[in-house]
Amino acid sequence: MGDEGPGDEPGVSRRPVTDAEARRASRGWWDADADAYQAEHGDFLGDVEFVWCPEGLRESTAGLLGPVVGARILELGAGAAAAARWLHTREAEVVAMDLSAGMLRHAAAAAERSGVRVPLAQADALALPFRTGSFDTVFTAFGAVPFVADSAAVMREVFRVLRPGGRWAFSVTHPIRWIFLDDPGEGGLLAVHSYFDRRPYVEHDPGGTPRYVEQHRTVGDRIRELVAAGFVLRDLVEPEWPAGHRQVWGQWSPLRGRLFPGTAIFVADKPPA
Ligand SMILES: C[S@@+](CC[C@H](N)C(=O)[O-])C[C@H]1O[C@@H](n2cnc3c(N)ncnc32)[C@H](O)[C@@H]1O
Numbered sequence: 001m002g003d004e005g006p007g008d009e010p011g012v013s014r015r016p017v018t019d020a021e022a023r024r025a026s027r028g029w030w031d032a033d034a035d036a037y038q039a040e041h042g043d044f045l046g047d048v049e050f051v052w053c054p055e056g057l058r059e060s061t062a063g064l065l066g067p068v069v070g071a072r073i074l075e076l077g078a079g080a081a082a083a084a085r086w087l088h089t090r091e092a093e094v095v096a097m098d099l100s101a102g103m104l105r106h107a108a109a110a111a112e113r114s115g116v117r118v119p120l121a122q123a124d125a126l127a128l129p130f131r132t133g134s135f136d137t138v139f140t141a142f143g144a145v146p147f148v149a150d151s152a153a154v155m156r157e158v159f160r161v162l163r164p165g166g167r168w169a170f171s172v173t174h175p176i177r178w179i180f181l182d183d184p185g186e187g188g189l190l191a192v193h194s195y196f197d198r199r200p201y202v203e204h205d206p207g208g209t210p211r212y213v214e215q216h217r218t219v220g221d222r223i224r225e226l227v228a229a230g231f232v233l234r235d236l237v238e239p240e241w242p243a244g245h246r247q248v249w250g251q252w253s254p255l256r257g258r259l260f261p262g263t264a265i266f267v268a269d270k271p272p273a
Pocket residue numbers: 023026030045076077078079080081097098099100103123124125126140141142143144145147148
C-alpha cells in the first residue's frame with residue numbers, strides 16, 4: 001500500500017479508515033479469530049472472573065467500578081463475557097455486548113459451562129441499543145475502544161446511556177506501546193514508531209480491503225475525548241507487572257512489563273445531575 005511504518009510486515013499499512021471499514025474488519029476479524037483467542041487466553045481469563053489486563057489485575061482487588069451490588073452494568077466488547085458473569089455473581093444486573101457473533105458464541109458456551117447466565121447483545125459500541133440513562137456503570141477490558149475510528153463518539157455514546165453520576169472505566173493497550181514493535185522479546189524494546197502518529201495500524205488483503213484495524217490515541221487524546229463528552233476523569237491506572245508473573249500475552253511479557261506500562265485503565269464519572 002506504500003505507507004507502511006518502520007518494521008511493518010507486507011500487507012500492513014498506516015492509513016485512515018472509515019468507521020464502516022473498521023466495523024466490517026472488526027466483525028470479520030473477531031468472528032474468525034474467536035476460537036483461537038479463547039483457546040489462547042481462555043484459561044487466563046477464566047469463565048467467571050474479571051481480569052482487566054495481561055498484567056492480571058482483577059476487579060476484586062482493584063475495585064475500579066465501585067460498589068456493584070444491585071448496579072445496572074453494561075460490558076462493551078465483552079468477548080466471552082467472563083467479567084460480566086463475575087459481576088452477576090456479585091449481585092449486579094449485567095448486560096454483555098459485542099460486535100462479534102463468534103465471540104458471543106463463546107460467551108454462550110461459557111454460560112453453559114459455568115451455569116452463570118447474563119443477557120448477551122450483538123451491537124456496535126458506536127450505536128448502543130439502550131435507552132438514555134439506563135446504566136449505573138459501563139466498562140470494557142480491551143473491547144471496542146481501540147477498534148473504532150471515532151473513539152470520541154464511543155465516549156459520547158457511553159455518556160448517553162449512563163445515568164448522572166454513573167461510572168465509565170475502560171482498559172486499552174498503554175499508548176506508549178505504539179512506539180514499539182509488537183514483540184514480547186528484545187525486539188520490542190526499541191522505539192521505531194512516532195507516538196504522535198495517529199494513523200491506524202491496518203492489515204489488509206491483497207485487494208486493499210482492511211481485515212484488521214487498530215487505532216492509536218495518545219494519553220492526552222484519550223483524556224480530551226472523555227472531557228469533551230462531559231466526563232470527569234477520576235483515575236488513570238497503569239498496572240505494574242507483578243513479581244513472579246510469567247505469562248506472555250502477545251506483546252505483553254515480563255521483560256517489557258518490568259520496564260514500561262502495557263495497559264492504561266481510564267476511570268471516569270458522568271457528573272451528577
Ligand atoms: C481484545 S478483545 C477483548 C474481549 C474481552 N473484553 C476480553 O477481555 O477478553 C476485543 C473485543 O472487542 C470487540 N469489538 C471490536 N469492535 C467493536 C465495536 N465496534 N463494538 C463492540 N465490540 C467491538 C471484538 O469483537 C472483541 O470481542
